[in-house]
Amino acid sequence: MPKKPITFVLNGAERAAFADPGQNLLDFLRRGVGDLTPKYGCGQGGCGACTVLLDGEPVLACLTLAEAVEGRRVDTVAGLGGPAPHPLQEAFMAHFAAQCGYCTPGMLMSAKALLDRNPRPTREEVIEAISGNLCRCTGYEPIIAAILSAAASGARP
Amino acid sequence: MITAVETYRSAEEAARALGGGGAIYLAGGTLVMAEVNANRTPPRLVRTVDPGLRQIVASSETIRLGAGVTMAQILASRDCAVLHDVARQIGGPQVRSMATVGGNLFARHPYGDLAVALLALGARVALAGQTSLRSLADLLRDRERPALVTQIEVPRPRGDRAFGFVKIARIHPRGASLLSIAAFLPREGSRMRGVRIAYGGMADRPIQAAAVERALEGAVLDEGTIARAVAVAAQGLEPPTDSLASAWYRREVVGVHLRRLLERLSRP
Ligand SMILES: Cc1cc2nc3c(=O)[nH]c(=O)nc-3n(C[C@H](O)[C@H](O)[C@H](O)COP(=O)(O)OP(=O)(O)OC[C@H]3O[C@@H](n4cnc5c(N)ncnc54)[C@H](O)[C@@H]3O)c2cc1C
Ligand code: FES
Ligand code: FES
Numbered sequence: 001m002p003k004k005p006i007t008f009v010l011n012g013a014e015r016a017a018f019a020d021p022g023q024n025l026l027d028f029l030r031r032g033v034g035d036l037t038p039k040y041g042c043g044q045g046g047c048g049a050c051t052v053l054l055d056g057e058p059v060l061a062c063l064t065l066a067e068a069v070e071g072r073r074v075d076t077v078a079g080l081g082g083p084a085p086h087p088l089q090e091a092f093m094a095h096f097a098a099q100c101g102y103c104t105p106g107m108l109m110s111a112k113a114l115l116d117r118n119p120r121p122t123r124e125e126v127i128e129a130i131s132g133n134l135c136r137c138t139g140y141e142p143i144i145a146a147i148l149s150a151a152a153s154g155a156r157p
Numbered sequence: 158m159i160t161a162v163e164t165y166r167s168a169e170e171a172a173r174a175l176g177g178g179g180a181i182y183l184a185g186g187t188l189v190m191a192e193v194n195a196n197r198t199p200p201r202l203v204r205t206v207d208p209g210l211r212q213i214v215a216s217s218e219t220i221r222l223g224a225g226v227t228m229a230q231i232l233a234s235r236d237c238a239v240l241h242d243v244a245r246q247i248g249g250p251q252v253r254s255m256a257t258v259g260g261n262l263f264a265r266h267p268y269g270d271l272a273v274a275l276l277a278l279g280a281r282v283a284l285a286g287q288t289s290l291r292s293l294a295d296l297l298r299d300r301e302r303p304a305l306v307t308q309i310e311v312p313r314p315r316g317d318r319a320f321g322f323v324k325i326a327r328i329h330p331r332g333a334s335l336l337s338i339a340a341f342l343p344r345e346g347s348r349m350r351g352v353r354i355a356y357g358g359m360a361d362r363p364i365q366a367a368a369v370e371r372a373l374e375g376a377v378l379d380e381g382t383i384a385r386a387v388a389v390a391a392q393g394l395e396p397p398t399d400s401l402a403s404a405w406y407r408r409e410v411v412g413v414h415l416r417r418l419l420e421r422l423s424r425p
Contacts, residue, residue, distance in 0.1 A: 001160055022159025022193050022202055044191035048251060057229065057254040063190040064255070065183060065202070067162055110250065131331040132249020 008069045010035065011079025019066035025059075026050040028066035029076065037077040037105045041134070048133030051106035052076050058113040058132075077105040080112070088112060091150035092143070099137035106133045111147045120151055159193055160200045168224075171205040172285035172305040182305060184225060185255040187248070188264060210259075210307060213237060220311045224259025228271070231258070239313065239320055243274040243339075246324045249331045259306045262296065266361055267333040267401055272297065273363040274322050275311060277339035277355035283308040297362050319343050321422045323414055325358075327401065334358050335401040336411055338418055347377050354415075359396045359407060368392035369415065378423040386419060387412040 003018035010033065017032040024043075029035045029052070041047035043062045050061040053075040080086040088111050091097070098104040107130055114121055114129035121129065126147045127140075135143060163180075165171040175182055180201035183189050192198045210225035215236035222231070228244040231237045232253065237244075247253060247261075247270050261271040262282070276297065281290035285305040293309070314320040322339045326332030336358035343351050352373045354366040368389035376382040390412035398404045 004162070021162050022198075024190055024194060043194045045187055045248075045252065048249065051251055054254075058251045059255050060187070060251045062194065063186050065162065065186055065190065065193075065204070067164070068186075068204075113250065128330055129250055132251045 004067055006066060006070050008071060009073045011075055023066045024062050025052070025064040025066045025069060025074070026061035029061060029074070032066070035076055035078050038109075039102055039105055041102070041106075046134070047103070048106040048110065048130075049103055051109045051133065053109055053113055056113070056116065058110050060132075075109070075112075077108050080108060086112075087153055088115070088147070088150045091146040091153070095142045095146035095149065097138060097142040097146035103133055103135040103137075107135065107143055111150070114147070115151055119154070121148075123148065126151075158196055158200065159198065159202050162202045162204070165203070165205045166207065168205050168207045168210060168285045168305055168307045171203050171207070174201075174203045175305060184260040185227060185257040187252055187256045188260060188268070207307075218313060220313060222258050222309045222311065224257060224306045224308060226258050228253035228256050228258075239278075240271070240274065240311075243271055243322050243324075246270060246326075246330075258309055262293070262306060262309075263300055266397060267335065267358055267399070269357055269363050270324055270334055270337050273337050273355045273357035274320075274339040275309060276363050276365065277322075277341040277353045278311050278314065278320065279341065279353060280309050280311045282306045283310070294365065297364075300362070314341060315343065318422045318425075321418050323418050325410070325414055333401060336396070336407055336414070338411070338415055340418055340422060342373065342378065342422055348375055349373050349378060350375065356394070356411070358401075359391070359394050359411060361397060364394075366390070366392075366394070378419065383416060383419045383423065387416045390415045 001021055006019050007016045019028050026038055038052050038061050039049035041049035045060050045063050051058050052061045055073050088108055110130050110133050126144050179199045180203045181198050183202045183204045210223040212223045213234050214221040228247050231240050231244040276293050280293040282296050283290055285307050320341050324334045324337045334357050339355045341353040342349050352370050354369045356366055357363050369386045372386040391408040396404045396407035
């Protein structure tokens with residue numbers, strides 16, 4: 001089957017890789033590009049572990065056609081922070097918002113999408129922002145607290 | 158197994174490519190891609206990058222939504238204020254930035270919340286390659302025949318109390334509807350004329366509640382009218398039994414939620 005070359009911007013750098021027909025963005029990022037930060041939980045939209053930003057909007061990579069990102073901007077946890085962790089990552093550590101950590105990349109990207117748009121969200125807005133992300137470990141409270149505290153600290157590189 | 162993804166410049170070309178069969182149209186992909194991931198689709202995926210499908214064009218009388226407009230786009234558009242309460246209740250943020258209006262018209266039970274609202278509002282759809290508009294009610298009756306929807310034309314209701322929507326779900330803020338109700342209650346003076354009540358979850362697709370519409374049509378929305386409407390809330394309906402609720406439960410509670418919605422819309 002003919003593979004399709006895809007050129008896109010991943011975490012600020014131009015990338016090119018081949019996608020199989022019908023391949024989803026999650027599989028493409030993980031196997032084609034080698035970015036293992038977005039996670040596979042369900043492959044049907046239910047868990048949010050695969051959340052990435054597409055042109056700044058949160059999307060489910062498992063339900064996005066890889067070819068659809070041609071020429072567009074994709075951001076994953078691999079691009080968060082620099083030499084030091086991103087304030088959201090710091091806050092997740094400080095608030096013990098990751099236990100097994102499997103939901104964390106998706107949670108971080110949903111949180112980033114929120115704070116990019118709305119730097120001072122209310123608790124309700126935080127809950128709404130992560131409502132598409134399942135966590136089996138934390139009971140959500142530490143995650144909500146972490147996002148609110150990252151917002152309150154105001155630092156967002 | 159997908160063997161080819163075909164991307165067309167125009168909706169008309171995409172529609173022609175679908176006509177041949179062995180293909181499925183991909184819009185936002187929130188439903189189709191799950192099928193692709195599970196290897197349950199025909200071999201060809203057809204999509205279009207037609208910019209017309211992503212446009213919202215509003216006039217004083219109508220809102221014209223391109224079929225590829227997403228829930229997030231609706232929420233970001235002040236022209237679409239009447240649909241905000243509905244779009245906000247569809248999925249989580251990720252689903253809303255992907256899910257399209259066109260896809261919602263074809264979503265299977267328990268999905269299709271926006272379709273329920275659009276049915277009550279009397280929306281009409283444009284199909285690729287056809288000049289006349291078709292009523293959404295008509296399209297929903299027969300969703301099997303492949304036809305590519307390009308635009309959805311929504312008449313604007315007049316006044317805050319002319320339209321209301323409720324979604325009943327077990328999980329908040331992001332569960333699937335076990336049922337939903339949309340009410341369009343235009344008034345002529347104090348009487349309602351041209352009433353449409355639509356249900357989701359009360360059949361295998363969004364449907365109109367004919368008995369409730371008859372009870373409301375021409376009447377003043379007062380306590381007595383509401384009681385008469387509620388009495389026939391489930392009349393003639395055979396709702397499904399599924400993991401969200403039983404048919405019995407749906408029939409029991411639909412009147413309760415209809416009453417609350419009508420009471421809300423009766424208050425000045
Ligand atoms: C986690 C999750 C939560 C969800 N929650 C909700 C919810 O709360 N409420 C709700 O209503 N839905 C919900 N959905 C279902 C779905 O996201 C929406 O119904 C959405 O609007 C479907 O649109 P789409 O663009 O993603 O469709 P796609 O998956 O691209 O397509 C769906 C179907 O419609 C057909 N189609 C799409 N566009 C057209 C067109 N223009 N003309 C003809 N056929 C077309 C496709 O061929 C396919 O058969 C949810 C889905 C997920 C995964
Ligand atoms: S893997 Fe994408 S939502 Fe679960
Ligand atoms: S930390 Fe384990 S799923 Fe969230």
